[in-house]
Amino acid sequence: MHVPDGFLDAPTSVGTGVVAAAAVGLALRGARRELDDRTAPLAGLVAAFVFATQMLNFPVAAGTTGHLMGGAIAAVLVGPWTGVLCTSVVFVVQALLFADGGITALGTNIVLMGVVTCAVGWGVFRLLQAVLPKRVSMVPLAAGIGAFVSVPAAALVFVGLYAVGGVAPLPLDNLTTAMLGVHLLIGVGEGVITFLAVGSIIAVRPDLVHGARRVLAQRTLEVRTSPTASAA
Amino acid sequence: MGAGHGHTLHFHGHSAVHRAPAHLKIVALVAFMVVVVATPREWFAAYAGFLVVLLGVVALSRVPPTYLLKRMVVEVPFVLFALLLPFVAHGERVEVLGVSVSGPGLLAAWALLAKGTLGVLASLTLAATTEPQALLRGLERLRLPSLLVQIMGFMIRYLEVVTTELQRMRVARESRGFSARNPRHWPVLARSMGSLFIRSYERGERVHLAMLSRGYTGTMPR
Numbered sequence: 001m002h003v004p005d006g007f008l009d010a011p012t013s014v015g016t017g018v019v020a021a022a023a024v025g026l027a028l029r030g031a032r033r034e035l036d037d038r039t040a041p042l043a044g045l046v047a048a049f050v051f052a053t054q055m056l057n058f059p060v061a062a063g064t065t066g067h068l069m070g071g072a073i074a075a076v077l078v079g080p081w082t083g084v085l086c087t088s089v090v091f092v093v094q095a096l097l098f099a100d101g102g103i104t105a106l107g108t109n110i111v112l113m114g115v116v117t118c119a120v121g122w123g124v125f126r127l128l129q130a131v132l133p134k135r136v137s138m139v140p141l142a143a144g145i146g147a148f149v150s151v152p153a154a155a156l157v158f159v160g161l162y163a164v165g166g167v168a169p170l171p172l173d174n175l176t177t178a179m180l181g182v183h184l185l186i187g188v189g190e191g192v193i194t195f196l197a198v199g200s201i202i203a204v205r206p207d208l209v210h211g212a213r214r215v216l217a218q219r220t221l222e223v224r225t226s227p228t229a230s231a232a
Numbered sequence: 233m234g235a236g237h238g239h240t241l242h243f244h245g246h247s248a249v250h251r252a253p254a255h256l257k258i259v260a261l262v263a264f265m266v267v268v269v270a271t272p273r274e275w276f277a278a279y280a281g282f283l284v285v286l287l288g289v290v291a292l293s294r295v296p297p298t299y300l301l302k303r304m305v306v307e308v309p310f311v312l313f314a315l316l317l318p319f320v321a322h323g324e325r326v327e328v329l330g331v332s333v334s335g336p337g338l339l340a341a342w343a344l345l346a347k348g349t350l351g352v353l354a355s356l357t358l359a360a361t362t363e364p365q366a367l368l369r370g371l372e373r374l375r376l377p378s379l380l381v382q383i384m385g386f387m388i389r390y391l392e393v394v395t396t397e398l399q400r401m402r403v404a405r406e407s408r409g410f411s412a413r414n415p416r417h418w419p420v421l422a423r424s425m426g427s428l429f430i431r432s433y434e435r436g437e438r439v440h441l442a443m444l445s446r447g448y449t450g451t452m453p454r
Contacts, residue, residue, distance in 0.1 A: 004310050006347020010270035028379055037450060038440045040379060044386020045436035048394040049429055051387070056398060058421055059412050068425075077429060089383050096258070096367060097388070098241060099355035100306050102348070104265045167273070168340030169321050192415075196422030197429070205430050 002094070002109050003158075005102030012165025017107030023115045024088050030081025034210070039082075046078050047086040051093070058193060066189050069113055069154075072121025072147035073194045076139075076211040077201070080122040087114035108161065112154045121150035125211055136219075139202055139212045144195025151187035155179040241303060241359040249293035249361045254370025261358050268350050273343035282350055286357070295360045300353065307352045310344065317341040364388045378451060386439070394432055401428065 008016075031039050050070045057065035075083035088110045094100040101109045125146035132138045159176050198209065206212050249257075264282075271278050290297065318328075321337025328338070362370070368388070372381045401424045405411075412421055440448075 002306075004307065004344075004348040005265050005351025006269050006344055007310075010266060013269060014266075024380065025377070028377055032379075037448075038437070040382040041386050041439040041443060042433070042436040043383045045390055045394070045432045045439070046429075047383060047387040048390045049432040051391060052394045052398045052428060052432075053425055055395060056421060056425060058418055059414055078433075085380075085383065089380070089387055093384060093387060093391075095355065097359050097364060098306070099303065099352050099359055102265065102351040103261055103355055104269050104351070167343055168317055169334070169336045170317075171322055174320070193418060193422050193425070196419050197425045200423040200426030201429055204426070208430060208433055 002091075002101030003105040003112070005104050006167065007102070007105060008108060008161060008165040009167055010104070012161060013104045013108060015107075015165075016111045016161065017104075020088070020107035020110035020115070023084060024110070027081045027084040027088065031079075031085045034079040034082050042078075043082055043085055043089070046074065046082065047089045047093075050074055050086050050090050054090075058189065060189065066186065068190060068193055069117055069151065071113055071117025071154075072125070072150040072190070073143065073197060075118040075122040076125055076143040076146065076194075076198060077209055079210040080118055082210075083118040083122070084114055087118060090114075112158055112161075116154045116157050117150040120153040121146040122211075124149045129211070129214070134215055134218060136202060136206055136212060136215050139209065139215060140195045140199035143198040143211060144191045147194035148187045148191030151190050152180055152183045155183035241356060242363055243295045243299055243360040245294055245361065247292060247294045247361070249289060249357070252361075253373075254362050254366040255373040256370075257358055257362060258367070258370050258374060261354055264354055265351055268347055273339055273346075279346045279350075286350060286353055290353070290357055293357060293361050295357070300356050300360065303356055304349075304352050307348055310348050314341040314344040314348070317344065386436075390432075390435070390439075393435070394428070397431060398424070398428055 031043055035042050053068050053070050053073075055067070057067050059065050071083065071087050074086055077083075078086065091101060091106060091109045091114060095103050095106050095109070121143075123146075125142045128142035128145055129138070132142060156176075156179070159172070159179050162170075162175065163172055198211075201209055202212060206216055264285075268279075268282055271282075290300065318333035318337040318341050321334040321340060325332045326335040326338065368381055368385050371384070372378065405420065405424065410417075410420060412418075
């Protein structure tokens with residue numbers, strides 16, 4: 001859900017804009033390390049992919065549907081810096097070409113749904129990777145849990161921003177419970193879908209999943225001979 | 233929200249607003265919205281003034297008002313939130329039509345609706361009168377990092393390709409009798425998403441190789 005104009009006051013919007021600009025600047029340098037001269041076409045195509053996934057609606061119940069925010073899955077698939085870069089570009093294009101999300105709230109949207117979801121999703125993912133057994137099958141699980149945590153984390157940051165620059169006199173404790181409750185549920189969906197999607201990519205092209213590279217590098221070549229092959 | 237995307241909002245025309253340089257339009261939009269957001273909510277006359285200015289620009293652009301009106305649905309979730317606000321906010325209670333609501337909440341709901349609506353209308357006007365390529369050149373003139381503009385360019389260029397690829401997958405699923413109705417169908421949709429990622433990434437690699445074979449060294453030719 002994109003924050004529109006006028007939801008946060010002007011100083012807060014300018015503040016998040018500065019933070020977002022700094023984050024995108026850092027992400028540009030980081031993405032060059034992750035992708036070098038392939039950055040422009042690959043990050044562009046991944047951004048188009050993130051945009052398209054937000055159009056893929058998952059049925060929940062009683063006719064309602066939801067879609068992925070995509071920050072955490074982007075971070076796991078293409079790396080945290082490229083992930084931040086791609087989601088940020090999606091928000092800029094949505095604000096300028098689709099009038100989705102306010103232009104003064106662009107910084108807020110980038111910080112909340114780009115930077116926070118990528119950072120938290122990737123952080124939890126790496127943490128779990130350190131704890132869980134180093135197997136390829138654990139990558140989707142860690143990614144799913146990272147995605148699950150990233151959504152309520154973004155909601156909490158939003159409540160924090162609202163405490164600083166919110167325009168309506170809402171009781172903060174009520175807002176916190178409401179936002180956390182709703183976003184824990186959304187987080188479950190985000191986590192399950194991320195788990196399933198990363199799992200399906202790992203099954204076909206594990207080399208494309210940035211978060212699986214360390215695990216893949218540890219695998220040794222295994223030569224299996226089957227009796228039927230040697231007989232032929 | 234994801235609904236209603238897929239095509240850019242550009243409305244072909246030759247008005248003064250269409251012909252204005254894109255970087256000036258972007259700066260004007262940002263400046264206008266910063267002023268709107270910073271205006272105290274009690275200055276009702278100022279908001280009427282903003283609306284008159286904005287409607288004047290829309291009239292000058294000759295984009296049909298119904299075209300813009302139809303596309304203002306992106307705002308709906310926040311209209312609902314604003315309507316809820318007077319009932320959940322605290323502060324002194326006032327009677328409106330026999331219902332007790334929060335006075336400050338009512339004022340905040342008004343401000344949210346006014347600022348949000350002005351924002352959506354202003355952004356729609358920019359999107360309707362500016363071609364994506366012109367917008368990218370405008371952002372470049374505003375000194376956005378060239379790599380960032382290139383990424384946005386590639387995203388916009390392949391948006392249609394990637395979204396129609398998703399569309400074709402949907403047609404393929406449905407022609408085999410599949411329709412997603414409940415969370416048990418998520419694995420199928422998630423696999424579609426996975427293959428969409430693989431196809432997008434591999435397309436990115438092919439595009440990069442094609443660029444290299446045409447002499448790409450890090451900047452795009454004009």
